[in-house]
Amino acid sequence: MTDSTMTTVTLKVNRFTPRPERERERARGGSPFARRSSPFGGGSAGAAARRRPRGRQWVQEYTIPARPEDTVLDCLLAIKRTVDPTLAFRYSCGHGMCGSDAVAINGTPNLLCTATLKDWAKPAAVHQVDDEGFRHTVNEPDNGRTDADAKAADGASLGVIELGPLPGFPVQRDLIADIDPMLDQIRKLKPYLQADGILATTKEGKVDVFEYLQHPDELAKYEQLSNCIACGVCEGSCPVFAGGDAFIGPAALIWASRFVNDSRDSQAMARMDAIDTADGVAACQSVRACTRQCPRGIDVGEEMWQIVAKVRER
Secondary structure (H helix, E strand, O other): OOOOOOEEEEEEEEEEEEOOHHHHHHHHHOOHHHOOOOOOOOOOHHHHHHOOOOEEEEEEEEEEEEOOOOEHHHHHHHHHHHOOOOOOOOOOOOOOOOOOOEEEEOOEEEEOOOOEHHHHOEOOEEEEEOOOOOEEEEEOOOOOOOOHHHHHHOOOEEEEEEEEOOOOOOEEEOOEEOOHHHHHHHHHOOOOOOOOOOOOEOOOOOEOOOOOOOOHHHHHOOOOHHHOOOOOHHHHHOOOOOOOOOOOOHHHHHHHHHHHOOOOOOOHHHHHHHHOOOOOHHHOOOOOHHHOOOOOOOOHHHHHHHHHHHHHHO
């Protein structure tokens, strides 16, 4: 794309800089009512970790050259390298396989590396003042064009994209959320294969190399669930999960379901007992918001319904 046809995009980034730890400790030590014994200060390390961090919050706008097929991650990397090196965000593979770059894009949890500008950029809001002095917000006119490639032809702006940290989790800095609460919930459910430990042998007394041989229908029961990358998109979409102990969250239940449905695992009943709790399947409200935007194509809402039904019917 030549300079004459290069388009631009504006990113509105919700930024956050935490207050230095020394200041927080000094403020905390200066008041006897701010110690851990206070019911408002949290009595456990987990509660303290989930407490909303204090610091400076603001919205910063960046307008940069971009193409409709660029991803939001491409734009953030360009900003980081050429405009503002202080901007903080997390990413790894850049191909939608690791799940480390989940954020809120226009208020919807998604991955930075798979979200393209042509799909997420929206017209900029323009303020107009009427004859009576009232201000109205209208969308920027696009001269009848509705597609990003048409705008690229005349060098117009692709629009605006709003970015924020993944909802439901404490913010560490800018677009980086602390997803440890979700990972801790997954670990509690022992997300690994637990076989009976008995070495299968053949009639001749040799080791049976086909001990864990499965039929295609047995594999199909959990194969899709094994694609979960623990990105947190489903948890950020869930109105019940808030990074705490009230609900273990859809990601943890998906991992539990993956092994409950595995014919090689011998702990299915124990796994269902572990999630048959007040903060487990009982806390799911079947809103199915967790299904939206799963980057691995898992119908999380349907799988949640299936595991809830299985737990209640066992």
